[in-house]
Amino acid sequence: MQxxxxxxxxxLEIGNFILNALNVIRxxxxxAFVDLLVNTYRSEKKVLVVGAGRSGLVGRAFAMRLMHLGFxxxxxxETITPSVGENDVVxxxxxxxxxxxxxxxAEAAKKMKxxxxxxxxxxxxxxxxxxxxxxxxxxxxxxxxxDDYFAxxxxxxxxxxxPLGTLxxxxxxxxxxxxxxxxxxxLGKTEEDVKSRHANIxxx
Amino acid sequence: MQxxxxxxxxxLEIGNFILNALNVIRxxxxxAFVDLLVNTYRSEKKVLVVGAGRSGLVGRAFAMRLMHLGFxxxxxxETITPSVGENDVVxxxxxxxxxxxxxxxAEAAKKMKxxxxxxxxxxxxxxxxxxxxxxxxxxxxxxxxxDDYFAxxxxxxxxxxxPLGTLxxxxxxxxxxxxxxxxxxxLGKTEEDVKSRHANIxxx
Amino acid sequence: MQxxxxxxxxxLEIGNFILNALNVIRxxxxxAFVDLLVNTYRSEKKVLVVGAGRSGLVGRAFAMRLMHLGFxxxxxxETITPSVGENDVVxxxxxxxxxxxxxxxAEAAKKMKxxxxxxxxxxxxxxxxxxxxxxxxxxxxxxxxxDDYFAxxxxxxxxxxxPLGTLxxxxxxxxxxxxxxxxxxxLGKTEEDVKSRHANIxxx
Amino acid sequence: MQxxxxxxxxxLEIGNFILNALNVIRxxxxxAFVDLLVNTYRSEKKVLVVGAGRSGLVGRAFAMRLMHLGFxxxxxxETITPSVGENDVVxxxxxxxxxxxxxxxAEAAKKMKxxxxxxxxxxxxxxxxxxxxxxxxxxxxxxxxxDDYFAxxxxxxxxxxxPLGTLxxxxxxxxxxxxxxxxxxxLGKTEEDVKSRHANIxxx
Numbered sequence: 001m002q003x004x005x006x007x008x009x010x011x012l013e014i015g016n017f018i019l020n021a022l023n024v025i026r027x028x029x030x031x032a033f034v035d036l037l038v039n040t041y042r043s044e045k046k047v048l049v050v051g052a053g054r055s056g057l058v059g060r061a062f063a064m065r066l067m068h069l070g071f072x073x074x075x076x077x078e079t080i081t082p083s084v085g086e087n088d089v090v091x092x093x094x095x096x097x098x099x100x101x102x103x104x105x106a107e108a109a110k111k112m113k114x115x116x117x118x119x120x121x122x123x124x125x126x127x128x129x130x131x132x133x134x135x136x137x138x139x140x141x142x143x144x145x146x147d148d149y150f151a152x153x154x155x156x157x158x159x160x161x162x163p164l165g166t167l168x169x170x171x172x173x174x175x176x177x178x179x180x181x182x183x184x185x186x187l188g189k190t191e192e193d194v195k196s197r198h199a200n201i202x203x204x
Numbered sequence: 205m206q207x208x209x210x211x212x213x214x215x216l217e218i219g220n221f222i223l224n225a226l227n228v229i230r231x232x233x234x235x236a237f238v239d240l241l242v243n244t245y246r247s248e249k250k251v252l253v254v255g256a257g258r259s260g261l262v263g264r265a266f267a268m269r270l271m272h273l274g275f276x277x278x279x280x281x282e283t284i285t286p287s288v289g290e291n292d293v294v295x296x297x298x299x300x301x302x303x304x305x306x307x308x309x310a311e312a313a314k315k316m317k318x319x320x321x322x323x324x325x326x327x328x329x330x331x332x333x334x335x336x337x338x339x340x341x342x343x344x345x346x347x348x349x350x351d352d353y354f355a356x357x358x359x360x361x362x363x364x365x366x367p368l369g370t371l372x373x374x375x376x377x378x379x380x381x382x383x384x385x386x387x388x389x390x391l392g393k394t395e396e397d398v399k400s401r402h403a404n405i406x407x408x
Numbered sequence: 409m410q411x412x413x414x415x416x417x418x419x420l421e422i423g424n425f426i427l428n429a430l431n432v433i434r435x436x437x438x439x440a441f442v443d444l445l446v447n448t449y450r451s452e453k454k455v456l457v458v459g460a461g462r463s464g465l466v467g468r469a470f471a472m473r474l475m476h477l478g479f480x481x482x483x484x485x486e487t488i489t490p491s492v493g494e495n496d497v498v499x500x501x502x503x504x505x506x507x508x509x510x511x512x513x514a515e516a517a518k519k520m521k522x523x524x525x526x527x528x529x530x531x532x533x534x535x536x537x538x539x540x541x542x543x544x545x546x547x548x549x550x551x552x553x554x555d556d557y558f559a560x561x562x563x564x565x566x567x568x569x570x571p572l573g574t575l576x577x578x579x580x581x582x583x584x585x586x587x588x589x590x591x592x593x594x595l596g597k598t599e600e601d602v603k604s605r606h607a608n609i610x611x612x
Numbered sequence: 613m614q615x616x617x618x619x620x621x622x623x624l625e626i627g628n629f630i631l632n633a634l635n636v637i638r639x640x641x642x643x644a645f646v647d648l649l650v651n652t653y654r655s656e657k658k659v660l661v662v663g664a665g666r667s668g669l670v671g672r673a674f675a676m677r678l679m680h681l682g683f684x685x686x687x688x689x690e691t692i693t694p695s696v697g698e699n700d701v702v703x704x705x706x707x708x709x710x711x712x713x714x715x716x717x718a719e720a721a722k723k724m725k726x727x728x729x730x731x732x733x734x735x736x737x738x739x740x741x742x743x744x745x746x747x748x749x750x751x752x753x754x755x756x757x758x759d760d761y762f763a764x765x766x767x768x769x770x771x772x773x774x775p776l777g778t779l780x781x782x783x784x785x786x787x788x789x790x791x792x793x794x795x796x797x798x799l800g801k802t803e804e805d806v807k808s809r810h811a812n813i814x815x816x
Contacts, residue, residue: 010385019219161385181214181365287812418793423631569793589622
């Protein structure tokens with residue numbers, strides 16, 4: 001039988017990358033993000049999630065859980081996407097921070113006086129430049145490799161097996177699910193609350 | 205400043221769950237899945253990915269990478285979804301293995317003589333009953349908690365912080381990304397190949 | 409230069425079919441549908457639109473306009489799809505009235521005590537059997553040709569050029585846009601209201 | 613019982629607008645569009661359809677039928693969207709011809725040496741400036757009212773009941789379905805061919 005060495009190594013690489021990333025995600029950025037979301041919930045403002053490709057899918061998974069918690073959350077590009085205005089929140093996700101359409105959406109959101117949160121690997125990216133809050137999530141990205149020292153020593157990354165944005169996307173998925181756990185605590189939500197808002201006519 | 209204890213704990217819970225899950229995912233199931241995909245690629249047959257809710261989003265992320273590798277991959281429920289027939293592959297994702305529409309799609313696929321792969325936590329679920337290959341991925345699910353011993357001793361799961369299918373979904377995401385790494389090796393694909401098929405007009 | 413005879417004939421066939429269909433759409437069914445929607449708007453209940461394939465796209469176009477009017481409208485199968493309950497409205501669209509997933513969604517909606525509106529060509533279809541209101545819209549469909557007399561004499565349909573559900577889908581699109589006009593009048597909405605709720609960060 | 617005067621008038625307005633539009637759609641533009649699609653089919657090049665909001669939904673309905681005819685068609689913004697290159701075709705739909713993301717996509721497509729077809733009401737719009745072929749479809753649009761004489765005398769439009777882009781969208785839907793009829797003739801496709809490629813696992 002095959003040993004599936006690449007499967008195992010990639011699995012371990014991604015799993016360990018995710019765990020180690022917790023050491024480099026700045027907790028004060030996450031705290032600011034959580035506070036903003038709590039205020040947005042209480043003021044019944046909207047949250048619009050924006051991302052392209054696989055980052056967009058991670059964003060949708062987050063938007064779905066926000067809806068389960070009772071947020072007025074939406075996904076840019078789907079049928080039901082309302083206008084955004086002052087104090088609505090736009091969560092824009094791009095590993096490189098350069099994805100044209102995501103940067104354009106963040107810029108437009110800023111003009112509407114919405115709050116912009118950037119989930120990106122690059123604090124100095126175009127996306128981050130429009131953001132009120134930047135939550136930096138490590139990952140190799142399309143535009144550039146992570147700084148070597150950072151990648152090899154701190155994250156223990158050698159011979160990358162996960163192509164393009166994979167590490168960023170999988171880490172962002174876990175990070176955002178952990179934000180959901182903190183929000184549940186802060187808003188006093190139980191799993192039953194989540195279940196009650198879960199679609200009861202479930203299709204694809 | 206807040207300590208964001210729930211954020212940290214949930215992050216560690218999910219990250220450790222993912223890593224530990226590698227010990228319980230049966231490598232022979234993954235090998236059969238990889239072999240089927242390699243044959244599907246070589247015979248230019250289609251791969252149709254099916255899943256509801258967040259499992260569906262994980263499936264889309266997988267389908268996108270398959271496309272980047274040159275597969276004829278599709279997502280059930282999107283605009284461009286072709287008919288499936290003999291020896292096409294349907295990858296159906298459902299933690300509980302009971303999601304009505306996913307089970308119905310697997311049953312329909314079986315009738316069309318497509319090969320069905322179930323990604324699920326339950327080997328004895330309705331979904332698994334239609335599958336040629338079952339890749340069992342642990343996770344708490346909507347229908348039932350994992351067996352206590354398994355959950356607490358092997359996976360180290362206490363006081364779950366990740367609601368509903370979160371652990372299944374995040375673990376399935378990493379498992380499927382590791383399958384992509386193995387496929388890249390088996391099919392001799394480089395990251396450049398992936399990049400060349402990546403959408404060059406990227407929007408949401 | 410080519411005469412594009414098939415283009416012209418198909419265009420005229422579809423255009424005339426749409427206009428003639430107004431003579432066979434029962435105005436009392438439309439009135440009941442409009443009344444239900446007005447009540448749904450006033451009681452701030454949800455409207456969930458359901459349809460597969462091209463009928464689903466027509467449904468999305470309708471759901472988008474409902475949102476522009478201030479309705480809490482949603483589309484089954486998109487990321488943000490909430491649970492439905494008593495007195496929410498499910499608008500299910502299927503020319504044949506037999507599309508498995510649409511019928512299943514209507515049946516599920518009925519169990520949740522939602523009101524079901526069927527947009528279909530067949531008053532005796534499985535879909536219609538779950539409906540509180542049936543708005544019958546003519547069209548050739550996948551499962552059966554329209555009754556010959558009806559098709560040829562009343563609708564003037566010969567040598568059909570529009571494949572499968574085309575006539576149903578295009579007629580349903582216009583019918584639902586006319587429902588929007590009536591709703592604007594009944595709810596006192598202006599085009600400015602529509603524009604103000606139109607997405608201001610528009611992407612695909 | 614209510615007379616549903618607004619429903620009836622809007623229905624007639626849209627239906628008559630669609631029929632009258634055939635007099636102003638330039639048949640040589642449609643012929644060039646059909647020729648391009650026939651060549652694209654024969655050379656097995658890709659067709660990527662682009663549109664925002666309701667125009668995007670009309671585009672998806674067209675892309676779905678192209679797939680039914682055996683085209684390699686895709687929709688920008690969905691999961692499976694490949695890269696485009698030389699001699700692939702991008703069909704970009706925008707009534708006003710100014711929708712930012714659609715114009716950006718057309719510009720990007722042009723750089724990749726793809727052929728760009730603009731479906732728009734404005735021959736002098738930014739979108740049209742990137743197009744190899746412009747198929748002008750009348751309609752009131754968000755940015756400007758149609759020229760009065762054109763609107764009132766030729767199209768017979770008074771007191772518009774269809775908000776924003778409705779007339780453009782519904783007319784484009786019928787126009788594109790008539791293009792499908794012409795393509796079926798040119799490519800020798802029957803309704804059976806369409807049916808055989810229609811999704812056989814149909815969900816939303």
